[in-house]
Amino acid sequence: MAQTTNDTKDEVATFAAGCFWGIEHLYRTHFGNGNGVKDARVGYTGGQTADPTYEGVCTGTTGHAEALKVVFDPATVSYRSLVEFFYRIHDATSLNKQGRNEGTNYRSAIFYHNYTQREIAQEVTEKVSKQWFKDTVHTLIVEAGPWWDAEEYHQLYLDKVPDGYHCEAHFLRSFPELR
Template sequence: MADNAQKATLAAGCFWGVEHLYRKHFGNGKGVLDAKVGYSGGKTDSPTYRVVCSGTTGHMSPLGKYSDAEALQITFDPSKVTYRQLLEFFYRMHDPTTANRQGPDVGTQYRSVIFTHGDEQEKTAKEITEKVEKEWYKKPITTQIVPAGQWWDAEDYHQLYLEKNPSGYECPSHFIREFPPLSE
């Protein structure tokens, strides 16, 4: 790993497609050093896929009750890809305007969340989200921006799922949307 490696933790619906798209666009020397799927945002220790899908790993927050989200944790080299670039891609590759759903996938585990690692990431996430709402989607963004908490790796069979199963399920909401560059 690069000495300056950083983490980004994002939830954008079914984690298989999210992982696949990030690896495809930022892998092979383009900045993503590692990516793994897992669960974040709930309160259950060592949640499993079945338990997360049940919606029972939740906690009460000011935003309501949420179970763990299916998420992607990226380790990246900021000298090759910036956190801002990862977030802009996040907003291009899923629909952040639908609460607790991506296409046919419905439930709090499929919500849009940016789990921040520190104040600088929180500031960047808020700035990018505001610009995306105003310049790209022109309607309310439902993406939550919360501090990263406990991370749980998903089961092994979920890691690199679409690489191992090329014709496996991929959420139809996961595709790259074309937008003009955001203002600086």
């Protein structure tokens, strides 16, 4: 999947679900190759520190989450589908934790880019809480702010290092269709 140019029909979605390597790999695998996702970059958002580094984010002092920015073609894949997939690939009932990874940088969050995304994120979150998890969902739904790409060695990490660290909480869950 090549990096995209500024195609006016493309949209951006931003998600945090723990360690960013796993969610990047899952989105690229599921929605790449003509299935709507044109690019996916791991990075940092949601905090107060400018130009954060991985080491700084891991301390928990920057306020940033490890996150994924997805560029997608809404004519091919809907934002709703991307949000539902987000809930299928991580444990949204854990507060600031995914598997063995703990801290606010591993929080579950949807960073919306417009009013429509916010509405969809809220609606889907309410449904998955009741229909799939049957428990409190700790996903934050907040307006997207500044974004910083993670260091280059983090991009496509699991493609570069197939036997690299995989968070045990990141896998595709088989839930029924939402009603």
